[in-house]
Structures are given as structure tokens and as C-alpha cells.
Amino acid sequence: MGVQETGDQDVESPPPQQTPDPTGADVATVARVAGRIRANIERVIEGKSEVVSASLVVLLAEGHLLLEDVPGVGKTMLSKSLARSIDSTVRRIQFTPDLLPSDVTGVSVYNQQTREFEFRPGGVFANIVIGDEINRASPKTQSALLECMEERQVTVDNVTYHLDAPFMVIATQNPVEMEGTYALPEAQRDRFMARVSIGYPLPAAEIAMLNSHTELNPLDDLEPVTDAAELRKLCAIVGHVHVSEAVQRYAVALTSATRENPEVLLGASPRATLHLVRAAKAFAALHQRDYVLPDDVRALVQPVLAHRLLPSAEAAVSGRGTSAILEGIVAQVPVPEIRS
Template sequence: MESQEIGQSADVASVAKVAGRIRANVEKVIEGKSDVVTATLVTLLAEGHLLLEDVPGVGKTMLSKALARSIDSTVRRIQFTPDLLPSDVTGVSVYNQNTREFEFRPGGVFANIVIGDEINRASPKTQSALLECMEEHQVTVDNVTYHLEAPFMVIATQNPVEMEGTYALPEAQRDRFMARVSIGYPPAAAEIAMLDARDRVNPLDDLEPVTDGAEIRKLCGIVQQVHVSQAVQRYAVALTAATRETPELLLGASPRATLHLVRAAKAYAAIQQRDYVLPDDVRALVHPVIAHRLLPSAEAAVSGRQVGTVLDAVAARVPVPERSA
């Protein structure tokens, strides 16, 4: 497969270099989870949004804060609770008695990195306040549209639905997230190191930025130019189409999922200093990008077939295009 035009190799090398600095910085706080950090970087550079799903206390919010500090951009944290209102997220127009005019007061979504903590503890009405923000990078309040500055990324954390006080995210909300990952428990050695390192100090206090928003915007532009061959595009479409055809899934992957899969693969390739996407890049991202969008059929649920298992079987049936030189 031929690489694209001149200079691109040098450009993707800069993507890999900066991504490496961010990774090293975040891993000062989140140890032993390189795959999770990679997924986070891929989502950032692909201009997507990330859903971190896991039990409480494994470092979901810590990962979000570490990324925000590393890229020296504005960050706001929204604690989602049952009484949170949509206007708390998007903002509200308030009447100023002195000027006798309405003034817009921005909500928590006005930042480069928005940390939605425990997003599934808020009602579906409040969760839906993020739909326009995430898809169109803008907010509309009282018929006035306010644009959100790039880079813009929502990193939402959620507890498993089986836990008390949670609301399942609507399908439309889940589909807005480019990727979903679980952090999981740390290895024993990393947990022991954490006890020593955090006994008296919060590791975030010493975390310094390694890049800034302007450079992230530049890198996102480079990622957009990464080449995707027709064969790889057809492979991505075949993967998502196969999820719509299997009887074990009630809801398959949407066309947005296909778009997200290709965008994520471009970022994944750039991080590895390639200016073209391989089928292996697409296959490596199938689980984080597609699994959270799928719903099992009643028969699959009753038989105990997990969505991930079904997705593996579906992906295994899709022929992988051969690499070309």
C-alpha cells in the first residue's frame, strides 16, 4: 500500500512523538493500563468522545484529569446526579435587571475536556443535553447557538447498570461515544506502588502539561489526512454491516459506528507512525468502538451469550483484505 503525498511521514512522526509524551505523562498516574491509555489517545486524536465504564474506585476520573492536565487545556467536571438539570450542563439565559437584557451563563460543557462523572446517575432527560454538544460541537439555548472550542472531548464515566441508582444510557447517547473501555483492577505490583506513591501526595499535583490545545488541533488535522484505501473502507463497512445481519443482535452498529471506526483507525495508525491504515488497525478497534452500541437479542440474552462474544464471532466471519505493498 503506497503512502500518501510528501511530508506525511514526518507529520505522523510528530503525532507519534506527542502521543508518546502524553502517554508517559498519564502513566505516571495510571500504571499498568497502557491499552486504556492508548484508547484514550486514539479517541482524542480522532476527535471523538470516550466512555469509561467500570466499578467505582479504579481510576476513571483520575485518568480523565491526567489527560486534561497533560494537554494544558480548559477542563470542567460535571458530577451527574439525579437532580442535575439540562441547563446545568448546557447553560442558561438569566435576566439582568441592570441592563434589562438576558445574559447567557455557560454550563459545564464549555471546556476543551469535559469530565462527565457517573453520567448514568442522572436522568435520561439530563443525559440528552449532551447529544447536540457531542455530535455538532455546539450548544443551542433559547434559539441561540454557541460553538464549542476545539479540541472538544467528553470523557464520561459510568458505573455498571446493575449498581444502585443508575439509569441505562439511551442508545442514541451511547452511539455518540466513539469508544468505550473498562479500566479494570490494577496488577498487584501497580497497586502496591500506588500505596507508596499516594500515601501522602496526590500524583496529579505534580503532573505538568506536555503539550497544549493548539498542538492537539494540529495533530487532529494530520490524523484526518491519514490514507484509508478502498479495501480497508469496504472491510470496515462489512464489519458493521455484519452486526446488523446476525440474529443474535437486536441492534447492530450504526453508520456512525462505521465512521467512528475508520476515524479511530486513522488515529491508531498515526500513533504508530504510519500514514495509512491497515486492516489490523480496524480489527484492533472493533471492541472499543462497536461493542457498546450493540443490543443482544432475547435469545442471546437468555442463553447467556455476551455481546463481546457475539461480536468476536461476527468479526471472525468477515474476510480480512490482504495487505498490499
């Protein structure tokens, strides 16, 4: 400690102000609040703990979530449960073939009384936006989401409107093979941090669903367990989770391998690497760690990278999908040793 001379007396100077490190004990707060959200969602979604965990990772990493599966497995129900668990603004956009880009972003309307154009916000002006059956709209309408998902802003008539944080798009889509669907453009898929498939429930979970959902809708009794302000604090804590250089190099090696693999026509982008590391930070915080392990990155390779890759024609003909290709890449890339 420094000592200042003041006349006949030596007085200890106060210690320098230090900025508190929002890690360590704070990640316990992240895990505790996330546990409340998880329990709330699982009151509605039975037996899908891995899917719920992936949703929480994307939420805390400030990403966007794509839920892809056949109709009727609970994609919209999961979206609504997550949205209702947070006391924030929520809007739902039903994507249909006749939906216009202005329905998504907003439109300027002429006011005859004031003789000026007034901006009427579209469906994206909310903390959580539920895009239901996103791939039933035309690619032109889907592209209306590109700016807001990446830059958290909307530009209409040369005027930019910023979106409030937190901002998350939870989109559902049916497989491309289903009737009346359009394939999402590559630029659109790349903006989703993770793609998750819910899958059919186990028989026991389906029986529990019959008991709980036939008499009433469990969504009706779902109350928020956190709010937007607290969620912003949790995201800030996740952002300070430490990622060592070795783990960073491992993440880059994985995405680079997808670009060099002969079975892949379009590999993972640099944005994919960024999303992989950000998701790994949230994954570590959920496990009450203020540092990322290589295993955290490995656990998220499939949900974060699989939907971004385009397999080559040869791989498609041989039945090799992106998931199988990624499994081979993960097995080939050396895992770094982290010394304590």
C-alpha cells in the same frame, strides 16, 4: 519545468506551489507528542497501557470516551490525568439525579440593570469536559449532551453557541447493575467513539500505587506536556492518514454484519462505521504509519462497537454478550489482502 521567453533571455519559471502532504514524517510528530502524554498519564495510572492507548486514540480521532467500570478503579483519575496533560480549558460536571439540563448546556438569565437576557455558559463550554458518573443523572439530563457531542455546538433559547476545538467529553459510569444508575439511551451511547473498561490492577501495579499515592496525590505535580493549538495540528495530521478502499469496505462489512446477525437486536450505525475508520487512522498514526491496515480496524472493533449493540433476548438468556458476538463476527468477515 516550464520556460518563459522574456526578450533575448529564456528564464526558468518557478515550480508550481504544492500543498505539503501532512503525513509521512508528520505522523512521527503525532507519535512523539502522544508518547509524552502517555508518559504523563502513566505517572498516575499504573499498569494500564492499553487503556491509556485507547484514550489517546479517541483524543486524536476527535471523539468522545466512555469509561465504564466498578467504583474505585481509577476512572476519574484517568480522566483528570488526560485533561491535565493538555494545557486547555477543562470543566468537570458531577452527574447527580437532581442535575438539570441547563446546568450542562447553560441558561439565559435576566439582567435587571441592562434589562436584557444574558447567557451563562454551562459545564460543556470547555475543551475537555469530564462527566463524572454520567449514568446517575436522569435520561433527560443525559440527553443535554447529544447536540454538543455530535455537532460541537449548544442551542439555548433558539441561539446557537459554537464550542471551541478541540472538544472532548470523557464520561465515567458505573455498570448498570449498580444501585442508583440509569441506562444510557442508545442515542447517547452511539455518540461515544469508544467505551473502555479499566479493570482491577495487577498486584505489582497496586503495590506501586500504594507507594506513590499514600503520601501525596500524583495529580498535584502533573504538568501539561502539550496545548490545545498543538492538539488541533495533530488531529489535522491524523485526518490525512490514508484509508484504502479495501480497508473501507472491510470496516463497512464488519458493521453491516452486526445489523444482519440474528443475535443482535440493534446493530452498529453508520456513525459507528465512521468512528471505526477515524479511530483506525489515529491508531495508525500512533504507530507512525500514514496508512491504515485491516489489523488497525480489527484492534478497535471491541472498544468502538461493543457498547453500541443490543443483544437479542435469546442471546442475553444464553449469556452471549456483545463482546462474544463481535468476536464471532470478526472471525467470519474475510480480511482483505493489502498489496504493497
